[in-house]
Amino acid sequence: MSKPSTRERLIEVGLRLLRSAGYSAAGINQILQAAEIPKGSFYHHFSTKDEFVIEVIERYATGEMERLERNIQSASLSPLKKLRAYFKDLIATYGQRGGPISGCLLGNLSLEVGGQNEEIRTLLESAFSAWQKELAKIIREAIDAKELPRTVRPDDLAALLVNGWEGAQVRAKATQSDKPLELFFNYTFNVLLKP
Known part of the structure; x- marks a missing residue:
């Protein structure tokens, strides 16, 4: 190699x-x-350092979109089961089993420099929007498969999932515990998205 x-x-x-x-x-x-x-x-x-950080953000966002794609490729799983597998993978990667909890790079940088550098802020927003858009596609598939009611608004639900996950990441980082991630997962899939 x-x-x-x-x-x-x-x-x-x-x-x-x-x-x-x-x-x-x-x-x-x-x-x-x-x-x-x-x-x-x-x-x-x-x-500059900011030019470097922009490159790092782009690499991270690309890697996270690839993670999502890997998790939803299984033709044998229903859309909600794909979504569930994806968030389980996120917990395994970003929870304590993956090492000390350092959180999501997008969320961390949003908190630290998102209000100070417009180019970085725009890139972070773009990465969050792309992620939300992909989650909304899976939610639409779940509606088509009758796993979720037609009244569900895919874009809003996808935004809620992104926002909830990011909030859970912040809390997990603060507590150095998987509990916020597991609470997000359990409530999302056993209450909010329960078929």
Whole structure:
């Protein structure tokens, strides 16, 4: 297996550090030190930290959309079961079993820098909107499959799921416990979306 390029290494390390430490604590020097790359290499690939952060956000958002696609591909599962499997995977990945809870990068950066940098804020909103749109598609499939009533508004329900998950992530990070994630999951699938 070939060694990742310097740019790829920076993005990988940046993704890990931004998720665990946040925007302010993950300075360029910390990223370079963790990546074991000289300072000039950073500026060869990125002109500013914000340009770098934008690249990291895009990589993270792409990876999360791929996770969603993997979880909903099973033709043998109903739409709600696909959605359930997807959120179970999120809990397994972002809960304590996946290591210390550091939360969703989109949510963390929204709280930390979303109000300070318009380009980053716009990208974060775009990533949340794309995620919501994909969840709404699955909800429409569930309505078509008669798992949910026709009165359900897919876009609103998808927004509620995104908002609920992000809130649960914040609480899980604060408590370093999976309980908020599990509460979100149980209430969502055993009460709100119970067929």
